[in-house]
Amino acid sequence: MDDLIGSKAAAAITTANYKRPRRTSRNQTHQPQDSMKDVVGSKMEAEAAVITTTIKKRPRRVRPTKSKPKEEEEALKEVDMEDLGFCGNEILEIRAFLLEWYDRNQRDLPWRRICRGDDEDGSDRRAYDVWVSEVMLQQTRVQTVIDYFNRWMHKWPTICHLARASIEEVNEMWAGLGYYRRARYLLEGSKKIVEGGGVFPKTVAALRKVPGIGDYTAGAIASIAFNETVPVVDGNVIRVVARLKAISANPKESVTIKNFWKLAGQLVDPSRPGDFNQALMELGATVCTPLNPNCSVCPVSNHCHALSLAKQNKSAQVTDYPTKVVKSKKRHEFSAVSVVEILDGQDMIEELQPDGRFLLVKRPDEGLLAGLWEFPSVLLGVETDLATRRYAIDQFLKKSFNLDLKKSCTVVLREDIGQYIHVFSHIRLKMYVELLVLRLKGRKNVLHGKPESETKAWKSVDSKALSSMGLTSGVRKVFSMIQKFKQNKSEPIPGKARKRKTPSS
Template identity: 70%
Template sequence: MNSLVWSHKPLLVQFRQWTNQQRRGRRGRRTRNDNHQKRKTTLTLLITDPEEDIEDLFSEKEVKQIRVSLLEWYDENQRELPWRQRSGSESDGGDEEKRAYGVWVSEIMLQQTRVQTVIEYYNRWMKKWPTIHHLSQASLEEVNEMWAGLGYYRRARFLLEGAKMIVDGGGGFPNIVSALLKVPGIGNYTAGAIASIAFNEAVPVVDGNVIRVLARLKAISANPKDSLTIKKFWKLAAQLVDPCQPGDFNQSLMELGATVCTPLNPSCASCPVSGQCRALSMSKHDSSVLVTDYPIKVEKTKQRHDISAACVVEILGGQDGSEINLPDSRFLLVKRPDEGLLAGLWEFPSVMLDEEVDLTRRRKEVDCFLKKSFSLDSKKNCSIVSREDVGEFVHIFSHIRLKVYVELLVLRLKGGMNDWLEKQNKGTMAWKCVDNEALSNMGLTSGVRKVYTMVEKFKQKGSTTNSIPSRKRTSSKKLRCS
């Protein structure tokens, strides 16, 4: 069998080399059809046989060398991070549960988030909820506000649910992987990190950094997201983990990937395990092979494109309708459903649009929502002081590209705020009205904060430009929903 098919070189590198060989005539004359069939066969074997890509484990000698080198390097080079600091009792083996709680919080925060961003959030979190018992008494709204800006808010909810489950169970913090996996939001990686770092269980961890290090050490060109390949990475990591210092070893492997064996610019010259790195060895003997060819790049899933119309509804108090931003004005906020994207978080009233539509259509959709949900009807209980098109922006989630149109709608209620609130049927949608100070201090998501910032800048600009005539033109328009 052609050795090219089973080598450890990345697919593109192999294909490039094979093509060059064809051009130089090293494989003799072939017809165009033969070449096409050979190329097709090669690509198929490389893509569909991930098991052949990891044909052996580390040798016993390699395991010993990697353990010793990584632990020595980690002792000298580990970053000082708040979740790695131990109190005197913890270093003596005393408060393992407190250590486990800190590791758990940090690992959940670090998912999809940079270390430098997490540090501030972690310190504030631990100051407010220093133990799992403190966290178990918190509300989801408090947790969401503390988490605001970190993104992936489902993680925060799982932390709270997990804390309540552990405390209510009364059996203490789970100290082995099998028990940790029963806690909401704790998967194989997080369970391995907590069990090894806090409780010294000799179990592996595999995250993106670990995959990158292992893929280069073994020159693995199989798809790193393939389920069979992932199992092989776990098997390799389990072979390497040090039985005496599993926590430190796992952290050293992750630290190496984060600081030395980086995606684009690895510092191979300062790598403590460069002598065992197959990718580096291959690159030294073949200029067409790069260390950064491993692991292979996998095409990302295309983002979904959504469109939303967000309306910042400001309700004025008092009787004089000539001024905006009175001290007793209120902003209308809506709480998102408890499941799904940004679950349980507060936002300005908004509607999703099926397609790009003009301003008139957007306003019609918003008006229908406000009338149906809050009984805001300019024909009956309110008058429009001003209505302004503020602008638009694009907010990126991991899987969604959301285009948001923003407008400011300033209303004055007939009969006053209290009369309107008393007549409202809360129904199933949670909502509230807050003043400007409360809104400024709320833990809003980055997207909602962007909307609010745009409106505030628009107001400031309007106070020194020609925004007053614009308000006069729009003040006569009615909230219509047909």
């Protein structure tokens, strides 16, 4: 049982008291809460026969044996989780208690205010709202998402409105949410749906064919908007189910994840699948939290095996489930970032003024931060000194934009601004930031024309336009460093002495 009960809990459980999974019988002293007796009593009588007997299988008794090959261990782990399926009465009580709790305690969120429509237009509108909200909520806190969702819906109230948007507009709206691939998939998916007639797919199978919609998002849309009886499994659901069944198998392994989907599928209420899925996720987000679960107010605490084990053994805790997985170390990368500002006109200016145009480069359409705009930068293999970084930037500017710092322009200012560390999910990027102020010779400003590089898309914008663009938080941080440097700069730019006022006679 080590894979499923955990080393702490295993010591507290004897073979005798684990022969049969704990379940509530009508003849036992435990009864549903008083407010739910009428709801659950007759419903269990009528629906218990519908629950298949396959989920009532008696757990296999695992005896200590010699170590098994990895393949056999994985197979055993899968069988054990299947054996820990929910039984008929347990399913009915969890459904009833959880839905009653959700009806009384659900948070007031804008994407839940959309009226459920019986007509096709109403269902499609709800599907669109669910889609956008669920995509935004991936890897992002609810409080952060609320404002983004409201602004998004004000600009693109329907999927047809979104399909007419440009990627630049979408990125501008998304700026600050991170994981920008999500925004691109929303746009691509909306275009495909509109091109196919504008009718939202209504089943998980059909939704999975839309770019960017995976199992989780498909299940959320199908159950919440179209009442399909399908599960939804995210981190919150995994945590709740793992504690209900005291499952300590690695929640990141594919076999374990598949079994969590099966267990969640057993629980879904066929009469209110969307509400039930939201209730399960809500429970994980607000009560059954990762570090401080509030078991005293949990509506299904009587069915929680993790809580039962914690009461039996002081060394066991509810937070032992699911198993903590050691995160892989982030890859360290380094880059030289040059904020290139092109000054207009021929006259040298005394001090830094926001009258130049900034050079922006578009990232490739695939990979990290695909299709987004950034300042010219060069990835470095390792940490390097200032001279090496500047040489790399000089070569990049010359190759990509025909900007030769010695021949085609005058360097008005080149200042090392500082360093900034930007953390992605799997990368720790250290950026060395410089400000490079240039004045082109011969009044030839190539930045006002078309890009001369066939493979590198670029544009030049003034500071006002740059501030309103959909830039990543990393690029915004770099620009903020530049603005702060300019504000604190008191010395004049070399090239022209400060004029002194002549005393009046």
